[in-house]
Amino acid sequence: MKIGVCAKVAPDPNARLKVAGDGASIVMDGVKTKLADYDEYAVEEAIRTKEAHGGEICVYTVGDKKAEKLVRGGALALGVDKAVLIQEEPTDPLGVAKLLAAAIKNDECNLVFTGKSSTDEQNFQVGVMIAELLGWAHVTQVTQLSFEGDTFTATRNLDAGVRQVVKGSLPAVITCEDGLNTVRYAKLPAIMKAKKKPFDKVAGADVGAEAGDGRRTVGNMSPPPPRPAGKIIEGDAATAAKELVRLLREEAKVL
């Protein structure tokens, strides 16, 4: 199998973020970054698939130079064979997908793993868009996966706790959900060895793709409006409970 993993660099989910003056981005100075959580599952699943079925893995990422350090210290040290950074700054998920799909096509991958969404914009779009651009099948929010030759069986999470088992054939894009696997971390010797693995930096033109621009703009970013200060209900348990029920019925009118 030729496996592609699409991964991105995102702010650490525990970081307290501030909106920049332009209202269109986050202040990144001093903010820790990591490979987006769901993309870590994608890297891990690619490695497990290679361990079980053989093949090669390439990690593809767009834009962020910080990716090199993260990918060398992570994916490349864990069993990924090479990485490609496409040095463009697309302005929407479709632009990202166009660049990644082109790189994947050039390398003749037949299986792509990516997180179900990134942890920053959380659009849930890029993985599925790549499948469309390549004309492949896709399955999203996968929590279990196995292969038999070129066919796969996957369990996907629908809404309301419902899960579905599906069967399909390669080539396909799989988007990874929490619970698919447990991510392993690299040890220092492997990280040192990974320094020699290829990490190519290319332009969109090198993979024959243009992200395009102007399909959307993002702005007016702000924390959600704070809720009006709430009421702390005093008294012992019985008194407080009684008062709460009264307020929910008479004031909030939700009971």
Added chain:
Amino acid sequence: MSGILVVAEHTGGAFSKSAAELLGKATELAAVLGSSVSAVVLGDADAASLGSFGATKAYTVAGDFSTYDAGATIDALAAVIEASGADIVLAPASYAFRDALPRLTARFDGAMASDCQELSVASGNLVARRPTFAGSIEADVTLVARPAFATVRNNAFPAPAGSGGAAAVEAVSFERTTPTVEVVETLAPDTSGIDVGTADKVVAGGRSLGSKEKFDGLIRNLGEVMGAGVGASRAATDAGYAPHAEQIGQTGQVVSPSLYLAIGISGAIQHLAGMRTSKVIVAVNKDPDAPIFEHASYGIVADLFEVVPALTEELRG
């Protein structure tokens, strides 16, 4: 004339609340844009009735769409988008449309905003407000490309009163071209009772419940008395007190009920991401500094093991 196409979701012919809600909103947006409003119904449901909520036309696609088949849904919607000439497509943010719409966006070289909480118009473009960074930051996404696609969260808009009108129905046929996967089995959730994802009232418990027995005895019991869905924090589901399907938060379910009772939940960002848009939030926690109190309409700073039984008694009476 430009047109807004609303995907009217239904289960076995019964329309989801989102159908009326999205049609109501579409009617409002269309008035500003000078657009028409139409609906699309995949499979068997009373399409004409959607006229009551503002659809002048309802496109129907025959077939069995009851089990989600990505290829069929995508190809059917693509055919309707072409037949209708719609340049804005609205759908609920349920699994099927979260899965299908990005493919359509790529197919039509459009732009998409996912999981929107508000829609408006600026300079002739759809502006979608949506949560990012686990809901800690909201952003406006202006969709300039056409067609523009948006999936909308539960309970984002009020349902309009029906006017009783009927939409003109037009059948559309489609060809299967998109590669798809075959559904082998659908597994019901390992929970019973009210679906927490769509419940109007939710009671959720945290790790401090201490055991599955106590979680069931206190939280699940209170939920039953209240007629509420039962949820849990990630810490509680990781500890096995409740099934993963009941987890509320960034990596679990995102809910927006009228009433959310957070019992023994501290209110970490990742949990808030799953319930912060609830209309009324009540917090019960021993720790007066728990972040949840900053988001609660009502709070009780006390031991949940005393408060929950008292609350249950009060509601039972």
